[in-house]
Amino acid sequence: MWWMRHDRMWNTRDLKDRYDVVIIGGGVHGLATAYYLAKRGVTNVAVLDKGYLGGGASGRNTAIIRSNYRTPEGVTFYDESVKLYEQLSIELGYNVFFSQQGHLSTAHTESAISGLQVRAEVNKLMGVDSRVIGPEEIKKLVPSIDISTRPRYPILAALYHPPGGIIRHDAVVWAYAREADRLGISIFPFTEAVSIGRSNGSVSSVQTSRGEIKTGTVVNATAGFCSTVAKLAGIQLPVITHPLQAFVTEPLTPFLDCVLVSATLHVYVSQTDRGELVIGSEIDPYSSYSTRSTLPFLESTASHTLELFPCLRHVRVLRQWAGICDMTPDYSPIMGEVPGIKGFILDVGWGTYGFKAGPVAGKRIAELIATGKTPKVIEPFSITRFWEDRLVGEKAAAAVSH
Numbered sequence: 001m002w003w004m005r006h007d008r009m010w011n012t013r014d015l016k017d018r019y020d021v022v023i024i025g026g027g028v029h030g031l032a033t034a035y036y037l038a039k040r041g042v043t044n045v046a047v048l049d050k051g052y053l054g055g056g057a058s059g060r061n062t063a064i065i066r067s068n069y070r071t072p073e074g075v076t077f078y079d080e081s082v083k084l085y086e087q088l089s090i091e092l093g094y095n096v097f098f099s100q101q102g103h104l105s106t107a108h109t110e111s112a113i114s115g116l117q118v119r120a121e122v123n124k125l126m127g128v129d130s131r132v133i134g135p136e137e138i139k140k141l142v143p144s145i146d147i148s149t150r151p152r153y154p155i156l157a158a159l160y161h162p163p164g165g166i167i168r169h170d171a172v173v174w175a176y177a178r179e180a181d182r183l184g185i186s187i188f189p190f191t192e193a194v195s196i197g198r199s200n201g202s203v204s205s206v207q208t209s210r211g212e213i214k215t216g217t218v219v220n221a222t223a224g225f226c227s228t229v230a231k232l233a234g235i236q237l238p239v240i241t242h243p244l245q246a247f248v249t250e251p252l253t254p255f256l257d258c259v260l261v262s263a264t265l266h267v268y269v270s271q272t273d274r275g276e277l278v279i280g281s282e283i284d285p286y287s288s289y290s291t292r293s294t295l296p297f298l299e300s301t302a303s304h305t306l307e308l309f310p311c312l313r314h315v316r317v318l319r320q321w322a323g324i325c326d327m328t329p330d331y332s333p334i335m336g337e338v339p340g341i342k343g344f345i346l347d348v349g350w351g352t353y354g355f356k357a358g359p360v361a362g363k364r365i366a367e368l369i370a371t372g373k374t375p376k377v378i379e380p381f382s383i384t385r386f387w388e389d390r391l392v393g394e395k396a397a398a399a400v401s402h
């Protein structure tokens with residue numbers, strides 16, 4: 001039976017002195033890239049992580065999956081990921097608990113409604129199910145929400161995106177790791193990349209905490225740490241790392257069957273299948289690599305939650321945590337080979353929204369490596385956009401919503 005196929009989720013292997021591809025980062029992006037490479041027959045691949053698999057943002061996020069972005073480039077890209085996620089439990093033989101319960105982004109001002117209308121139209125044009133709905137319909141979807149005129153910012157409308165939802169982030173990471181390992185990929189937790197060698201305009205090696213590896217292809221999939229790893233290859237990225245926090249409450253009887261986001265109130269809420277509420281907000285306003293959580297975040301985010309759901313005032317908080325996010329100026333990722341450094345491939349700039357992109361990014365970066373051609377869907381996200389003046393502005397759809 002498939003669920004009894006392995007004693008271990010992945011194996012411990014000896015580190016060889018040469019691999020065709022070295023992937024730095026054992027989060028959803030690095031592991032998905034490894035899996036899709038293996039599916040294409042490229043298996044002489046090492047995935048390195050300086051900690052445990054999924055110990056970065058992939059194990060700390062609030063697992064919102066959606067494709068209702070603002071730009072045609074973004075919508076097309078994330079929609080491919082949602083479709084891959086829909087098949088993932090079957091493809092990887094592991095239940096990733098993808099719950100497409102719907103995603104609601106509320107508007108509390110006239111200008112916010114216009115913003116959501118633009119998104120709805122772009123979404124529809126790209127074939128993505130999204131529409132603006134009024135307070136009555138919102139109340140039907142979320143009976144416990146306060147749609148009265150009592151709050152400081154009453155709810156006027158919302159963007160409703162039925163295919164959006166939540167997933168089990170750990171299950172996704174473990175499932176990709178297990179299948180990549182089964183197909184012949186070598187995975188090395190607790191193995192840090194400490195320098196990257198270059199010769200004749202190409203990458204040539206990765207020095208690790210366990211020895212040197214010769215290779216012609218290196219993938220930087222290290223999210224919050226991506227600028228430190230890019231620096232090892234001698235390049236500076238247009239990325240600033242910020243902490244992002246979240247918290248969960250004690251379990252409650254199920255009452256919220258969709259993901260609810262309010263950009264105005266800087267808060268989003270979902271309920272897990274265990275009954276806990278998962279609550280988050282925007283990035284912390286300072287740059288840091290710290291994963292300590294703070295009381296001011298908890299106080300402000302909890303009070304904004306109560307503006308949407310006054311009924312939660314007696315609910316207790318179970319735990320709070322932080323991860324780090326690699327923010328780009330336009331809130332879009334940076335993907336593809338770095339011009340002038342053959343074989344150095346970026347899959348970074350995932351900010352607060354990269355978990356949902358794991359499948360499509362992994363699949364398309366693997367295609368780039370295997371074929372040497374940049375797939376069309378990731379072309380807009382090349383690093384060259386920053387000096388060619390063609391940013392892919394997603395802040396309106398990605399800041400609080402993730």
Ligand SMILES: Cc1cc2nc3c(=O)[nH]c(=O)nc-3n(C[C@H](O)[C@H](O)[C@H](O)COP(=O)(O)OP(=O)(O)OC[C@H]3O[C@@H](n4cnc5c(N)ncnc54)[C@H](O)[C@@H]3O)c2cc1C
Nearest residue numbers: 027028029050056057058061064193223323353354355356
């Ligand atoms: C609180 C929070 C909520 C979020 N909510 C959402 C959400 O709802 N939806 C969504 O889509 N996204 C969300 N995100 C963002 C998302 O989690 C990330 O964009 C995504 O997980 C990035 O995945 P990754 O595989 O690129 O990086 P990571 O999972 O961060 O993995 C990178 C790995 O690289 C390793 N590494 C770093 N340096 C080195 C080195 N020198 N050598 C070896 N290994 C190294 C790290 O140990 C780490 O494990 C959220 C993030 C946070 C923190």
